[in-house]
Amino acid sequence: MNVFDSISARAQVDPPPDSPRLRIAGHDCGWVAHDVQHWLAAFPGEISMEPGTVHLLPELAGAPAAGRTQAVSELLARVAAALYEAGRLNGWRNELLDVVAEDGTVLGVVERASVRPLGIATHAVHLNAWTDSGQLWIAQRSFSKTTDPGMWDTLVGGLVSAAETPESALLRESWEEAGLLPHHLKDGRRSGQFTVRRVLPEGYQVEHVTVVDTVLGPEVVPENQDGEVVALRTVSPEEVLEMVADGVFTLEAALSMKASLGAFAPVSLIVPPAQAPRVSL
Template sequence: MAHDVPHWLAAFPDEIRMEPGVVHLLPELAGAPASAGRTQAVSELLARVAAALSEAGRLNGWRNELLDVVAEDGTVLGVIERAAVRPLGIATHAVHLNAWTDSGQLWIAQRSFTKTTDPGMWDTLVGGLVSAAETPESALLRESWEEAGLLPHHLKDGRRSGQFTVRRVLPEGYQVEHVTVVDTVLGPEVVPENQDGEVAALRTVSPEEVLEMVADGLFTLEAALSMKASLGAFAPVSLVVPPAEAPRVSL
């Protein structure tokens, strides 16, 4: 998590206990079996933590979007406002779609210049976080419509082409993002069209141009890794920084 965040968490001494590399939520529930009541209690605590960080001006906006908070064993502990995950170093799951034309070109999208993260940079045609209670498959369908106007039948022949994890320090905190990459081929009759206003431009490029743009730093990190995985340029990659930057979340 960000170096200054423990200061704000200190306001919850009876509900959050911090140890090197681990943040314990509601220690009195340690060992309790998973239940709807436990999940609700954790979610309510995380809502108050996010509100406190927002009131302190520590969050980069407020998205009104909930993400799952998942323990190392895959258990969903609760949910939290999306804007709070990176200040707290909470892991997220994202999906990216590489959409090819039948002539071997790749559709790419330029991020809106008003985006708070990587404005104006180039991205895969579709990319986004998996929201609370979503599966990667349902998230990909939702994002594909919002970002490119694609319908489920456009993705019916899609195949998973890679997975990787990004771990890096960012100005707002610490990013831990597990990414699933899917490839599909769009026929010449399909022309992607952004629906949510978060894309400045759409275009097709050749694989050679993709690699040149990656080398020039024109793509977001996640998009560059997603497209290189699709191109077979290298195996799934994990970008790692010292473990102390990424505390585990536990009950």
């Protein structure tokens, strides 16, 4: 069995059968955790429920984007506040993410801490940075993080915030997590994209991930800036496969490694990132 087989299976899990569809202004947007319905019932007139579906602002289906965006964002802000006050959220991030429906429509913004309980999709970027000798930089997550504390990760990884592009998010995260500047990423190449669907303690995760590879010269030594990384080191592709098999990488990092290492190709047949085609994010 390939080391990535079980990892890939863990990333494609259906939502729990008792999690109803979330539909905002007529657009399918997520899967509501079963217990969260209790707090949503406090918003009659704005939120309605039927078997299998929770409707937010159904009267705005087909409405112009301008008025709809404000109404959706305001309601989701009140929902997030109610869930936080009830102790249902893992803290409060004070960071807004775009609410993007499955059909690609951007409906509004939402507090980051509330996306999993509502099953709203997120978008993330990961950077795999190679040395010119073929090693990969990896980062160990802080033990104080609420998600995957102490596990190993790609050098850079994070969510795309509201109104950001994947490119701007990658530049921001690369500085915060590794002290990298824009010129360090100028030759970056997209190595893959994937989607994670899995059940978490706080709700259902749907995350679309873009993976970018770059090569850092010997004069570049990454240095964490935001305190969310406790260690940085380089490893060989063979070590990466061993670490994936040992389960010490986060799920998203393991799948990002799969993209960068050429998926199921033997290590000896991996195409160096400098030979991969350059594409936009």
